[in-house]
Structures are given as C-alpha cells and as structure tokens.
Amino acid sequence: MTTSYGGIEGTHLRQYIEKIEQLEAEKKNIAEDVKEVYAEAKAQGFDAKIMRKVISMRKLDAADREEQETLLDIYCHALGMIPSPDGEDRSEAAA
Amino acid sequence: MTTSYGGIEGTHLRQYIEKIEQLEAEKKNIAEDVKEVYAEAKAQGFDAKIMRKVISMRKLDAADREEQETLLDIYCHALGMIPSPDGEDRSEAAA
C-alpha cells in the first residue's frame, strides 16, 4: 500500500501538530524569560507587583490610543477621507 | 543630593519594563502564528477541535511522565538516596 489511511493526510496532520507544539514551546520559553527579567528586577530592588501594574496600565493606555485611532479612522471613512492603513499618508503624491 | 529620583533607577526600571513588554509582544506574535497554523490545517480539511484535543492529550501524557519522574526523585530524597541532579548517584557513601 502507498497512501492508505495514516498516509499523506496523517503526515500533514502530524506536521501541523508538531509545528504547533514547537510554537507553544517557544511561547513557554519566552514566558520563562519574562520571569527571569522580573527576578532580575526584583534583585535590583524593584517590586514585581508594581511592575506588573505599570505594565498593565501601559497596555491599557496603548489600547486606549488604538481605540482613538480606530475612532479617527471611522470618522475619516465617514468623511470619505480613507486614511490609508496605519495612518501612513504622507501625501507624497504631490511630488 | 545626587540620587535624583527618576534617574539611574528609573532608567533601569524602564529598561526592565520595556524588555518585558518586548518579550510579551513576542509571545503574542507566536500565539498568532499558532492560530495561523490551525487556520491552515483547517483549510486542508483537518478539524481544529480534534487537533486541539490531540495536542492537549499529548501535553497531559508528557506532564504525567514528568510527574512520575518528579515523584521518583522525591521518594529518593525522602529515603535519603539523593539521586542528585539528573540521576547522578555515584554511591561513594561507602567510604
């Protein structure tokens, strides 16, 4: 037999699964790196809990800003101005 | 005074925080990669739900095996056998 069940499809499935597992392993490694940074900061006398708070606040701020940009986009669209993706609109067309 | 709050310490803190934010951004990217792989697999006709189950089972299996090793280590320690990191047990105690 050549293809048969567990053949090509199985191979592809296995590849997908292994790819995912590999990616999740990378995520885990990074999470450990994060812990290390916290540990090092703590060793320098910084309070991890406060750092977490700061980071989450900055994240919220970023989300806010993004929200505002989205809102701006919506306005622009509504006005027919279409602010080209990511706000890049340096109007070089004038050249 | 020379300490100047917001000076050196602030700089270090900022560096830690930015490092963490960068790492978490990487994590997020990887998570997106994972989603992409699921999407691609689904496009090939594989069932994401089943894939997730398979992956979680494999993870459980791995965890189970690891637990068994950990338990073995604990037993050894409890019995005073000290398998020392990674099974090294050169039993020179006879001296």
Added chain:
Amino acid sequence: MTTSYGGIEGTHLRQYIEKIEQLEAEKKNIAEDVKEVYAEAKAQGFDAKIMRKVISMRKLDAADREEQETLLDIYCHALGMIPSPDGEDRSEAAA
C-alpha cells in the same frame, strides 16, 4: 412602571450574591478540612509533599483518561457514527 430601583430586582440580586458567598464559605471550610487531613497524615508519619504529588498524578491520570474518551467521541461524531451518550451503540441501524 413599577420597577423601583433597589426593589424586587435588588432583593433578587442580593439573594444571588448571598447564596454565592455562602457557597464560597463552604468551599473554604472544605479546604480547611483538606488541610486537617494532611496534618493528620503528617502526624502519622506520612510526607505531605509526596501525598500531594501522588494526588496530582492521580488527577493527571484521570484527566488523561477523560481526554481519551472525549477524543473518541469527537472522532465518532466527525465520522458520523454518533456513539450516543456513554458509548451506547446498539447498532440497530440494520433495520
């Protein structure tokens, strides 16, 4: 309309919240019972750490078994075999 804020709805909400708080108090009590059992076992000379490991392994095993059953169910559904709740498959389809 007759809603009157703080009226019926408020009463119901309060009842839900108090019910939840009561249930969580029960959970807490049980957690304390668990601690007592560990303490008693330790008093009998058993090592709490090992007990915890054993318990977590048994939990992993159970989870693993359950995952396998769930996966089997999912396969069957995916294949249109419908294993009907709890493995009942009396194959009367021949009729």
Added chain:
Amino acid sequence: MTTSYGGIEGTHLRQYIEKIEQLEAEKKNIAEDVKEVYAEAKAQGFDAKIMRKVISMRKLDAADREEQETLLDIYCHALGMIPSPDGEDRSEAAA
C-alpha cells in the same frame, strides 16, 4: 515484624488520599453550584461581571473589618484589657 510494606501504613495512606480526593471533589461540586447561580442570575438579567466585582468588594470590606477588629484586639491587649475571643465581652461576669 507484622506490618509489612504496603500493609497497614499503605492502607492508612490510601485512606488519607481518598479522603482528600473526596473533599476536593466536593469543592469542585460547590464551584459548579456557584457557576449555576451565576448562570441563573444572568438569566434574570444580572451582569455576572458586576456581581463578581460586588462580591470581591464585600470580601475586601469584610477583610477590612476583621483587620480593624484585630487592631482593636491588639490595643486591648496592650492595655491589658483582653477582649476575650470574638469580642464577646458583655461583662455579664458580674452576676
């Protein structure tokens, strides 16, 4: 010797472990009850997220009050007044 390994001690250990597992199962059941209450409340139009917030606030309040009582106790002890456990000190001793 009479006990033999895996004998009496093993039996007792097993009993402890099973007792703990049973207690944890109870905890799990109660947690499910909690979820049911949330679900029912939600079905009545209440917002689970807000309910959780309320409950955690009440818990904090309770903790605060307890803290204050503890503080009061400390003061009393410092003053040699010994407020007898649980604040019950209605001085009926005079009878």
Added chain:
DNA sequence: TCGCCTGATAGTTGCC
C-alpha cells in the same frame, strides 16, 4: 520565620 515557588483561582479572549 521569611521569601520563593508551585498550584489554585479568577478574569479575558477567541471560537462555535
């Protein structure tokens, strides 16, 4: 006894 670390829990986000 204090600090770390693991395991439990609560909250959030994404999928169905």
Added chain:
DNA sequence: GGCAACTATCAGGCGA
C-alpha cells in the same frame, strides 16, 4: 451569545 481555552493573579506550602 454561550462556552471553553488561556493567561495573569494570588495564596498556601516548602525550604533556607
């Protein structure tokens, strides 16, 4: 819109 996976937070247990 409900449900489930995942993540982040927190508390209890362990070791120094």
